[in-house]
Amino acid sequence: MASTTALPTSPARRRRVRWPRFTMAIPAWVWYVVFFVLPILVIVLYSFGYKPPVGSQSSIGLDRLSFENYTNIFSPTFRLTFVATMRVAIIGTLLCLAVGFPLAYFLATKTSPRFRGILLGLVIIPFWTSFLLRTFAWRILLAANGPLSSWLQDVGLINGPFAILDTRGAVQLGVLYNYLPLMVFPLFVALDRLDPALREASKDLGANRLKTFFQVTVPLAMPGIVSGLLLVFIPLAGEYVTPSVLGGAKGLMAGGLVASQFLEALNWALGSAMAVVLVLLILAAVAVFGTVGWIAARLIKRRRRVEVPA
Amino acid sequence: MSTATVPERTIAAPPVHRRRLDWVVGSLRGYAALAYIFLFAPILVVVIYSFNAGRFLINWDHFGTDWYGTAVANRGITGALRTSVVVALVNAVVAVLIGMFAGIALARRSGRWRQPFLILVFLILVAPEIVDAIAYLIFFVRIGIDWGFARLVIGHSVFNSAVVALIVRARLEGLDESLEEAAADLGATPSRTFRQITLPLMLPAVIAGGLLSFTFSLDDVIISSFVTTSGFTTLPVYVFSALRTGLKGDLAAISTITLAGTLIALAVTFFVLRRSGESAEGVVTTITGTG
Numbered sequence: 001m002a003s004t005t006a007l008p009t010s011p012a013r014r015r016r017v018r019w020p021r022f023t024m025a026i027p028a029w030v031w032y033v034v035f036f037v038l039p040i041l042v043i044v045l046y047s048f049g050y051k052p053p054v055g056s057q058s059s060i061g062l063d064r065l066s067f068e069n070y071t072n073i074f075s076p077t078f079r080l081t082f083v084a085t086m087r088v089a090i091i092g093t094l095l096c097l098a099v100g101f102p103l104a105y106f107l108a109t110k111t112s113p114r115f116r117g118i119l120l121g122l123v124i125i126p127f128w129t130s131f132l133l134r135t136f137a138w139r140i141l142l143a144a145n146g147p148l149s150s151w152l153q154d155v156g157l158i159n160g161p162f163a164i165l166d167t168r169g170a171v172q173l174g175v176l177y178n179y180l181p182l183m184v185f186p187l188f189v190a191l192d193r194l195d196p197a198l199r200e201a202s203k204d205l206g207a208n209r210l211k212t213f214f215q216v217t218v219p220l221a222m223p224g225i226v227s228g229l230l231l232v233f234i235p236l237a238g239e240y241v242t243p244s245v246l247g248g249a250k251g252l253m254a255g256g257l258v259a260s261q262f263l264e265a266l267n268w269a270l271g272s273a274m275a276v277v278l279v280l281l282i283l284a285a286v287a288v289f290g291t292v293g294w295i296a297a298r299l300i301k302r303r304r305r306v307e308v309p310a
Numbered sequence: 311m312s313t314a315t316v317p318e319r320t321i322a323a324p325p326v327h328r329r330r331l332d333w334v335v336g337s338l339r340g341y342a343a344l345a346y347i348f349l350f351a352p353i354l355v356v357v358i359y360s361f362n363a364g365r366f367l368i369n370w371d372h373f374g375t376d377w378y379g380t381a382v383a384n385r386g387i388t389g390a391l392r393t394s395v396v397v398a399l400v401n402a403v404v405a406v407l408i409g410m411f412a413g414i415a416l417a418r419r420s421g422r423w424r425q426p427f428l429i430l431v432f433l434i435l436v437a438p439e440i441v442d443a444i445a446y447l448i449f450f451v452r453i454g455i456d457w458g459f460a461r462l463v464i465g466h467s468v469f470n471s472a473v474v475a476l477i478v479r480a481r482l483e484g485l486d487e488s489l490e491e492a493a494a495d496l497g498a499t500p501s502r503t504f505r506q507i508t509l510p511l512m513l514p515a516v517i518a519g520g521l522l523s524f525t526f527s528l529d530d531v532i533i534s535s536f537v538t539t540s541g542f543t544t545l546p547v548y549v550f551s552a553l554r555t556g557l558k559g560d561l562a563a564i565s566t567i568t569l570a571g572t573l574i575a576l577a578v579t580f581f582v583l584r585r586s587g588e589s590a591e592g593v594v595t596t597i598t599g600t601g
Contacts, residue, residue: 022423028412028471032430035468039445040437046448059451103345106338119342121580126349128572129356131529132549133565136557137352140359140368147370180349209334230436238438241531245553255440262444262536272448275441282438 047273051266060268069273078257082277085254086285088168089237092175096183096232097225099176104187104224105217109196120188123181131178135245138174139165142246166248174242179235183228190224191217215304226293230286237282254278357569360562367557377559378567387564390548397459397544398527401466405523408467409474410516414508416475417482418490434472442469443536450537458542465537466527473526474519481515482508514583521579525572 022029048065052058072078107119126134141148144161152158164170194217202212218225240255247253258278261271360378364371381387412431416424446465455461489511493503509516531546538547545568549561 022415022419022421022427024411024415024419025423025427027408028475029427031408031471032434032468035446035449035464036430036434036437036442039449040441042448042452043441043445099345102338102341106342110335110338122346123349125573125576126353128525128529128576129353129569130546130549130565132531132546132553133356133562134352136367136553137355137359140355141351143368177348177352180345234436235438238440240440241550255438258440258444259536262447268444268448271444275444278438279441 043272043275046269047276049269049272051269059266069270070277072270073274073277078274081252081257082254082281084168084252085237085278086281088171088175088243088253089233089239090285092172092179092236093229093233095172095176096179097229100180100183100187100228101225104184104191107184108188108191108194109199123184127181132241132245135174135178135242138170138177138246142170142173165246167250168247171239171243171247171251171253174246175236175239178242179232182231182235186224186228186231187221188224190221190227194220222297229289233286234282237285238278254281353569356562357566360559360566362559362562365558367559367562377563381560381563381567384560386543386548387545387560390543390545391564391568393542394528394544394546397462397466397542398524400459401463401470401527402520402523404463404467405470405474406516406520409471409519409523410478410512412471412475413478413515414482414512416479418487431472431475434469435476439532443533446533447536456539458537458539461537461539462527462534462542462544465533466523466530470519470523470526473522474516477519477522478512478515481512485511517579517583521575528568 045062046060047069048067049060049062050064050066050068052061073082103123107116107123111119140146142162142165143149144163144165146162149158149162153161164173198216198220199212202216203209207215238255239253240259243251243253244256244259254274255278258271258274261267261274265271359367359370361373361375362370363374363376412427416427442465446461450456450461455464490503490507493507494500498506529546530544531550534544535547535550538544545564549557552558552561
């Protein structure tokens with residue numbers, strides 16, 4: 001820690017005897033460069049390598065680099081999985097927003113402060129129980145001959161047994177379940193910071209509820225919505241566990257494709273290239289949606305602009 | 311839906327009354343109840359099915375606590391649980407030490423380094439875990455770190471320390487720096503100022519960050535299953551490989567036990583933080599790092 005050589009005399013001078021600005025962040029810098037930046041760069045390098053012949057000591061061949069892995073990824077088999085992955089991720093993210101927003105809105109505006117903490121805590125308690133077991137529990141809940149399926153048939157709500165397990169539908173439900181808290185939190189924080197007086201002012205000025213909601217509440221909660229979308233979309237697009245537990249062969253996502261190259265096919269070069277493509281796709285999707293959202297916001301703003309006489 | 315508002319708006323009832331009969335609040339309440347059922351149903355299933363005495367977890371057979379005995383007696387499971395806990399603890403210490411100082415620096419030392427650092431932290435937080443996992447695997451093989459324990463701790467600590475850094479930063483930015491300056495003005499050395507002023511002030515954030523790091527690490531599947539070596543199987547890795555052959559009740563039993571343990575730890579943290587004067591909501595946002 002700091003030295004005891006801090007100079008006495010005037011307080012002003014003493015305060016200046018500080019470490020250089022970023023010293024305290026040095027351990028983190030070193031840690032992140034060595035254990036994050038470097039490994040990612042190594043992936044990029046590996047993605048241009050090739051799978052060494054069977055029996056070779058090494059797990060990668062790097063003596064001739066090519067784009068071969070990338071051209072392989074764009075073959076139909078792999079491409080379809082990547083497209084499906086993006087679809088699951090986009091639908092899953094929007095579902096999280098649709099399901100999470102009313103809940104966050106309720107928690108932030110319609111609960112008494114006394115219970116708010118507890119209710120909010122309840123949203124994250126699922127986070128603190130085994131992720132795998134929770135996901136597996138959906139296999140019990142969704143099983144064709146499971147208790148929920150037979151009960152719903154007895155009541156007459158569904159005609160036949162569930163047929164959702166090991167399909168993309170089950171993956172979609174599973175990711176909604178697993179990522180919902182990640183959406184609710186940023187939304188809650190944004191809505192909670194919103195001054196109730198603003199909504200009241202809108203009402204007093206004659207706006208009905210829908211108008212207040214869409215023209216006051218939603219725009220002011222936008223930062224929370226955006227961070228929620230990012231927080232959910234990015235990890236969801238790289239999902240590997242939920243599809244492997246709930247999706248079976250039909251629910252395979254790009255993350256699972258990457259994993260199988262490392263764990264089964266032992267083709268590290270192709271797996272690395274897939275990881276690079278996955279990250280690039282995620283970044284591209286974020287960039288596209290970001291741009292579209294930004295343009296839409298600008299257009300709406302211009303249309304709704306109120307000229308205030310000086 | 312919109313038709314329901316019409317009569318309500320024409321009766322110019324005082325706002326207080328209207329509130330009590332409000333259909334929006336009512337339906338939001340019902341909705342929230344459904345959402346909580348959705349969130350808790352699988353957990354309830356795990357707890358209930360841990361008392362399923364049948365051979366496989368997925369089919370309910372009859373009630374029994376047999377699997378609890380089996381789980382506790384299974385060396386593979388208890389060993390994996392022990393590995394998980396030890397890795398999670400060491401990872402939490404590493405993550406707190408690295409993240410705490412980074413957080414202080416972010417909150418208290420402005421400068422040109424801050425922007426790139428924040429971008430790096432952001433990238434760490436959003437990188438898909440599967441990409442991290444293969445990156446660590448390749449990297450550890452490449453530079454020859456073969457010790458599974460170190461691989462797990464390092465693999466978990468990168469993400470977790472970034473979380474700690476952001477929580478500590480948020481906490482310190484909400485606090486006036488003048489307290490630290492006053493201590494310095496009154497003659498405290500920097501290390502004393504740190505120990506007696508800065509550290510106590512950011513303690514809730516440090517506890518929260520440590521707790522989060524611990525739980526993230528304890529429940530991590532992806533990075534762990536890629537970097538682990540034989541002899542260092544964590545519980546999630548054990549469960550993940552057991553999934554392929556069909557889960558049995560022992561794993562539901564051990565999960566129920568750890569759930570009970572986690573809830574107790576959370577309750578204790580909650581009350582400790584509350585005693586230190588935080589509001590319930592503040593505690594939750596601190597614990598989750600969203601504050």
